[in-house]
Amino acid sequence: MRVGVLMGGISSEREISLRSGKEIVENLDKSKYEVVEIVLNSKEELISKVKDIDFALLALHGQFGEDGKVQAVLENLNIPYSGCDTLSSSICMDKDITKKVLKASNIRTARWLCVRNIDEIDYNAIEEFGYPVFVKPNSGGSSVATTRIDKKEGIEEAVKEALKYDREVMIEEYIKGDEITCPVLNGVMLPVLVIKPKSEFFDYTSKYEDGGADEFIIELEENLHKEVEEMALKSYRETKCSVYARVDMIIREGVPYVLELNTLPGMTKNSLFPKSAKGVDISFSKLLDLIIEHSLRER
Template sequence: MRVGVITGGTSAEREISIKTGIEMMKNLDKNKYKAIEIQINNRRDLIDKLLKENIDFALIALHGKFGEDGEAQEILESLNIPYSGSGILASSLCMDKDISKRLMKAEGIPTPEWIAIKKHQELNYELINRIGYPVVVKPVNGGSSLGTYIVKNSDDIVDAVLKAFSYDEEIIIEKYIRGREITCSILSGKLLPIIEIKPYSEFFDYRAKYDDKASEEIVIELDEELKCKVGNICRKCWSLFKCSVYGRIDMIIKDNEPYVLEVNTLPGMTKNSLLPKSAKSYGLSFTELLNSIIELSLKINR
């Protein structure tokens, strides 16, 4: 089977996408698949290379816009090429932090209080004060903590907002919750071992996610009551957003209550990424994880 590893892309997360692609290429089962790197720069580039390479399956290593938002999946479906992970709807819903939080709130899934602001829209200081400092400012469509800032008082809010707008046309200002940060990896709807993240910086930022020694990441066993809460929330998110194959749900736990930060339909797969670490703890090597992702994805009728 000819497996095209689609990497690169147009977003600010291009560097991480390339790293994910490198790890996928390195760990693909050579007895089962012929790996073909497809590094792209834009939409047209993806179409041209897909037509040229004549692949049987697309292993998506893209992150951020045009990849994680359902656009690349839409092209693949139009060309009748099966691909890894969630479909167009789940990808687009989870990518938009404002819409995904609205849906979670409607379904009773706890998520930190927030407001969304579009570029050139006037800041509503009354609403921000109602949320209460500190707050987290971040792009609506983005990942890897790029353009994400913790703001402790009103003096710094405008600067953080302007910086975040350099990454996206819309941002959210979210209540900062100090607590235990955990990430829940999902494979075929099953919760894999939970990892607690202890960044050495103020929060799990870009450097903490991708540098070897910028954070401590530990597989943990939660007490039964809390584990049950976390598991139920993961199942509700998975069903709500119509996710499939694999993903990762990030949460903060405060006073024994979990709050969902976001749902990732194409989590990072670099050598430092959380999903492969969780899978390894479960007993799956990187190669076995990729085998599972491909096999599960091929069973889906898009």
């Protein structure tokens, strides 16, 4: 089977995508697959570069990769691809829509508001959240242009900065607690990882630089683990995810809150999903095999 690993792309997360893609290429079983490295530099290249592959293994992040648009093109070309479909990718890429689905499904999440310009900033709502708050691009990833704001005076500038990366900006209640991530593979939650960033939150540097954060499998207290698992799997189902996704949470005083879902989580050597899979003796190479197998069955 001729497997094309799609990487690069046009989003602010291009460099992370390239790193993910190259490590996927290195770890794919060459005895099973004919592996083709496909670096995308523009939207227009996609159709010509994938025409001779049997399967698209997506290592793209952010805009035109994680937002369902590449998936839609591949569906029209009848090329099976890895991970979530067009609809769930679109839902989870939009943090505002994701949180609306979570709220409608009675899944606990931090309070938030979404704005398109500085005139829409509702300072009264933010006061109800209490400071600090996080300001972030609504459809961004990898914590690009994400800022912790400790007082009212910083909100407007943070929103302006985030609007450089997206048309909408989320202002979100700060939930102080322990950050965990719950990888889900084919509807089953893998071991939970706790994240201890060296900086004030799990920012770009913490995620992608060696030593930026301590990340390790954690054994939660039995009832808490059960609640976290139920929330992770319900979030996965309600946003219509398939094959695999990562559900990020914060636990405050024993109470878990869902932050967001990642439908194309990073696949670098520092990435969370492979670390979790390793905890149940699934090697990186085996994890990629399972993603391909489950994706082919799904498509």
